[in-house]
Amino acid sequence: GAGVSQTPSNKVTEKGKYVELRCDPISGHTALYWYRQSLGQGPEFLIYFQGTGAADDSGLPNDRFFAVRPEGSVSTLKIQRTERGDSAVYLCASSLRASGSSYNEQFFGPGTRLTVL
Amino acid sequence: AQSVSQHNHHVILSEAASLELGCNYSYGGTVNLFWYVQYPGQHLQLLLKYFSGDPLVKGIKGFEAEFIKSKFSFNLRKPSVQWSDTAEYFCAVKAGNTGTASKLTFGTGTRLQVTL
Numbered sequence: 001g002a003g004v005s006q007t008p009s010n011k012v013t014e015k016g017k018y019v020e021l022r023c024d025p026i027s028g029h030t031a032l033y034w035y036r037q038s039l040g041q042g043p044e045f046l047i048y049f050q051g052t053g054a055a056d057d058s059g060l061p062n063d064r065f066f067a068v069r070p071e072g073s074v075s076t077l078k079i080q081r082t083e084r085g086d087s088a089v090y091l092c093a094s095s096l097r098a099s100g101s102s103y104n105e106q107f108f109g110p111g112t113r114l115t116v117l
Numbered sequence: 118a119q120s121v122s123q124h125n126h127h128v129i130l131s132e133a134a135s136l137e138l139g140c141n142y143s144y145g146g147t148v149n150l151f152w153y154v155q156y157p158g159q160h161l162q163l164l165l166k167y168f169s170g171d172p173l174v175k176g177i178k179g180f181e182a183e184f185i186k187s188k189f190s191f192n193l194r195k196p197s198v199q200w201s202d203t204a205e206y207f208c209a210v211k212a213g214n215t216g217t218a219s220k221l222t223f224g225t226g227t228r229l230q231v232t233l
Binding site for chain 1: 121123153160161162163166207209219220221222223224225226
């Protein structure tokens with residue numbers, strides 16, 4: 001079956017511009033996560049959705065970052081007034097809804113490489 | 118908040134050598150522990166996980182990891198590596214009391230290069 005997909009795969013923008021990154025989770029997965037991976041680092045949590053609502057947005061670095069998931073499926077990560085420090089690979093992951101004590105594995109997409117010039 | 122340390126940033130081994138990658142975490146409560154692998158050009162994928170029970174867990178492709186609570190460690194091992202194990206390996210932790218769907222905290226990763 002289809003995995004998590006992310007578009008675009010690469011995005012180059014200029015400092016100060018606005019960008020949108022899209023994530024299509026695995027069908028039927030109600031939990032969706034965004035992570036950011038800077039060069040030489042591990043993925044860093046940004047935000048997590050359960051359904052349409054953000055269950056935990058504690059990782060968003062500042063108010064230039066915002067994410068939505070209006071219909072509980074596709075999610076868009078939005079970055080306003082981009083800065084050079086925003087350059088990173090943005091990863092999306094999805095998992096089944098939590099149920100009981102079983103672990104619902106997070107399946108990762110290929111990422112979007114954002115470069116801010 | 119939890120944190121993860123991976124002390125080996127780049128490891129080079131010959132085929133058939135044994136592997137041990139270190140992972141230490143910092144968190145005062147119950148934890149769930151993971152190793153993820155990223156092969157060149159591919160997505161992050163789960164290698165193995167520990168939730169409870171037997172502290173020695175086995176994953177795919179002959180990998181195993183041992184949870185040592187007293188040392189806050191979850192080291193990854195493989196008795197004999199193959200060239201195809203060349204990849205980046207990430208240790209991750211999730212606070213164990215937050216349900217089954219919540220954020221992972223990753224280490225900085227270890228790049229493993231296996232030579233023929």
